[in-house]
Amino acid sequence: MRLRILVADDNHDNANSCALLLELSGHEVRIAYSGGAALEIAAEFRPQLALIDVRMPEMNGYEVARRMRAEKWSKNAVLVAVTGLGQEADKLEAESAGFDHHLSKPFDLETLKPLFARCSPK
Secondary structure: OOOEEEEEOOOHHHHHHHHHHHHHOOOEEEEEOOHHHHHHHHHHHOOOEEEEEOOOOOOOHHHHHHHHHOOHHHHHOEEEEEEOOOOHHHHHHHHHHOOOEEEEOOOOHHHHHHHHOOOOOO
16 A cells, blocks of 8 residues: 655654655655644645654654644544654653654664554545
8 A cells, every 4th residue: 555654854864764765665755854844744745644753843743743633634644753762751742742653763664564554545
């Protein structure tokens, strides 16, 4: 299944390498290097899956998730908090912001495969 996936991370190398792997797996991917850009791209692209770094400057990933969840189109989107923070409190904060899942960095493509199945078809 080909998915629309948004990768939001202020670390360009992380975002670009993740996007490349997803594209090589057959998905349509857009990259945002800031929270504001993530919201702009998401509004037009309407991703089925969004991988969002929670520690971006200017607007963190928690705020991005909250704002995305306020949009009608995001009701069925799967939002994934991507972070180096893996404590239980971090997972609870991600959940309260509207994230469906929490992934600790680094992760690999195999970790994402079960999430692909949870995404609504186009």
